[in-house]
Amino acid sequence: MGALDIVLLPCLTDNYCVILHEPETGETAAIDAPSAAAIKAALAERGWRLNHLYITHHHTDHTGGIEELKAFYGMPVTGPEAEADRIPGLTQGVTAKSELSFAGHPIQVLETPGHTLGHITYYFPNDGIVFTGDTLFSLGCGKIFEGDPRMMWESLSKIAALPGETNIYCGHEYTLNNARFALTIEPENEALKVRAAEVEALRASGKPTLPTTIGLEMATNPFLRPQSRPIQARLGMLGAPDWEVFSRIRQLKNKA
Ligand code: ZN
Ligand code: FE
Numbered sequence: 001m002g003a004l005d006i007v008l009l010p011c012l013t014d015n016y017c018v019i020l021h022e023p024e025t026g027e028t029a030a031i032d033a034p035s036a037a038a039i040k041a042a043l044a045e046r047g048w049r050l051n052h053l054y055i056t057h058h059h060t061d062h063t064g065g066i067e068e069l070k071a072f073y074g075m076p077v078t079g080p081e082a083e084a085d086r087i088p089g090l091t092q093g094v095t096a097k098s099e100l101s102f103a104g105h106p107i108q109v110l111e112t113p114g115h116t117l118g119h120i121t122y123y124f125p126n127d128g129i130v131f132t133g134d135t136l137f138s139l140g141c142g143k144i145f146e147g148d149p150r151m152m153w154e155s156l157s158k159i160a161a162l163p164g165e166t167n168i169y170c171g172h173e174y175t176l177n178n179a180r181f182a183l184t185i186e187p188e189n190e191a192l193k194v195r196a197a198e199v200e201a202l203r204a205s206g207k208p209t210l211p212t213t214i215g216l217e218m219a220t221n222p223f224l225r226p227q228s229r230p231i232q233a234r235l236g237m238l239g240a241p242d243w244e245v246f247s248r249i250r251q252l253k254n255k256a
Contacts (some may be wrong), residue, residue: 004105004127008208009042011035014173015061016210018131019043022103027051029102031131032171036065040072043058052102056133057119058086062171082118093121112159113154121159132159135170138212138229139195140178142225143254149247160224164215175199175209181256183224185249186231192220222249223240
């Protein structure tokens with residue numbers, strides 16, 4: 001299989017749907033369904049039909065388009081088995097044990113609870129792409145609505161363990177807001193300063209800040225850097241466990 005064509009489609013206020021197209025087979029998939037109208041228009045423009053939909057978690061801004069897309073394309077809908085009762089239109093519930101592939105491209109399911117209890121992340125190892133939904137954002141992470149900080153930290157750690165060159169697509173364009181907050185947590189981080197300036201410029205010209213990479217996030221995202229001495233020192237938490245430092249950063253962001 002060759003490289004997938006990838007379309008990053010802004011939906012609603014700040015959501016993203018990602019459309020994947022395998023040029024050899026003509027198959028098309030989407031990750032999350034914030035808006036059926038936006039997805040149908042993007043597909044029609046390219047002459048593509050949706051063959052598969054992958055859902056990260058049950059929130060309406062990721063699932064609201066499922067029923068209309070299903071009525072139109074009749075495609076199967078994969079999502080977290082743990083949230084099967086909360087995702088209308090789901091046809092296949094999956095866990096970390098599930099073996100999935102799209103158009104010959106293997107997909108690994110990572111269980112990444114915390115934002116919601118069933119949240120999953122889709123990793124395409126052969127393509128070097130990961131879809132992190134509302135678990136990991138560029139320079140940020142999702143709010144912990146259903147889980148606890150330790151659980152969320154473990155979920156983020158699973159994603160952080162992927163190869164550094166892996167491209168990350170997230171569920172929202174929150175990077176500019178996240179960058180401004182990140183600079184208050186680690187103002188001396190040179191890589192963060194460079195990324196923040198880049199993000200300011202991209203957003204000023206209306207461009208997406210995604211994809212990012214695991215390597216870039218490891219160097220700049222304060223939520224993945226609780227082991228940073230300058231961060232620990234600033235928070236008065238030198239030597240504290242990673243998940244506790246992470247938890248404090250999450251609390252500060254909630255109040256920011
Ligand atoms: Zn969400
Ligand atoms: Fe969301």
